[in-house]
Amino acid sequence: MPTKRHIATVMELNWPYKRHYEIFAGIQEYARDHAHWSFDLGNYPEFQLANGVHFDGILGRISEDCLAAARDAAIPVVNVWFGSPVFSKVPGVYVDFGAAGRMAAEHLIARGLRRLAHFGYRGDPASEQHYQGMLEVAREHDYPCTRHMVSSHYDESRDQWMRFIESVRSSQAGWQAPLGIVFNGDELCRSVASACITMGWTIPEQLAMVGSGNEILICNAIDPTLSSIDMGYQRCGFEAARLLDRLMQGAPPPTKPLYTPPKELVVRRSSDVFAVSDPHVAQALRYMADHIGDTLSVPSIARFVGLGRQSLERRFKRHVGRTINDELIRLRVERLKRLLVESDEPIKTVSVEAGFGTTVNMHTMFKRHTGMTPKAYRKNHGPRPATVP
DSSP: OOOOEEEEEEOOTTSOOHHHHHHHHHHHHHHHHHOOEEEEOOSOHHHHHHTTOOOSEEEESOOHHHHHHHHHTTOOEEEOOTTOTTGGGSOBEEEOHHHHHHHHHHHHHHTTOOOEEEEEETTOHHHHHHHHHHHHHHHHHTOOEEEEEEOTTTTSSHHHHHHHHHHHHHHGGGOOSSEEEEESSHHHHHHHHHHHHHTTOOTTTTEEEEEESOOHHHHTSSSSOOEEEEOOHHHHHHHHHHHHHHHHTTOOOOSSOEEEOOOEEEOOGGGOOOOOSOHHHHHHHHHHHHTTTSOOOHHHHHHHHTSOHHHHHHHHHHHHSSOHHHHHHHHHHHHHHHHHHHOOSOHHHHHHHTTOSOHHHHHHHHHHHHSSOHHHHHHHHOOOOSOOO
16 A cells, blocks of 8 residues: 555635535545545645644645745645646646637537627636637637626625626627627626626527536526536546645656646537527538537438528528538537547547548548648647646
């Protein structure tokens, strides 16, 4: 049995945040399967260190005081708090907010949205990374993506709430339906959705919305229920624990922050729409999105919606702006990009999962759309596993 180690785990479990509990669950999972650890869950291990308590490592939401005390005691530390003031000074493992922004944008574009917007928190690094990921996809398609930022304290008093409502109202001045809106947080998504419904907007017909975090109680607390990205915080905790274990064994720290990909986008009613006026085209888009990993062809799609091929082609071109085959390729490329980022499966395997019939065809289409090979894309964008070489 490995040597038992005593770990200070700073996760602020007194706050009812899913992300805190899921990260700790991932830490526990690693310790159960790969290590022999005991935990101290106090939020201020620097005070315990000052009073003679021994820790073999510290893991969690690392503050400046905690890091200073750990360095004085020569204890390895791993941070999981993206907004920590010591982010650049300490090894860390984080969920990939940029990948989440990209995932949300790709989902909305696949649903026919051509105008996008982003809501995040002012001065928040996670919101910035989230927005940049979304903007990257919007620019690839040459679609507009407006940005709206609010205070993270927008609901802490009546005055702050009223300023928030006025901010949402003023943001709407430039909106044109249908619009896809992405939020770096489910509570912010719920608050804006509630305000917009009160102001007369319909969701998802006019405003399609995607949150972040997949906080189920929040997502289901409003009608329509909120689509959201499950960020995969448990994996983040597992990989952070793995990194701390290596550091305690004397491995050198990584030179860059390590990231874990989001788990999945959970589609609920707030984005369950296809933003085209032609019902046959909308039906075709839904069928393609739901079956993109299958063997699809233009004739089979036309048969499914009950139209002749040429008739559907004309309608599709008029409402979507490209051919059915072009849309099939775009969806497959987007799915393959996500699989390359989220998985370390062989490229041939994920190519089949993305719906490409042959690897040769996939390489040609992928390079045409991205300007790089799948191998180069995986190297540049992911997966960014939270492991140390």
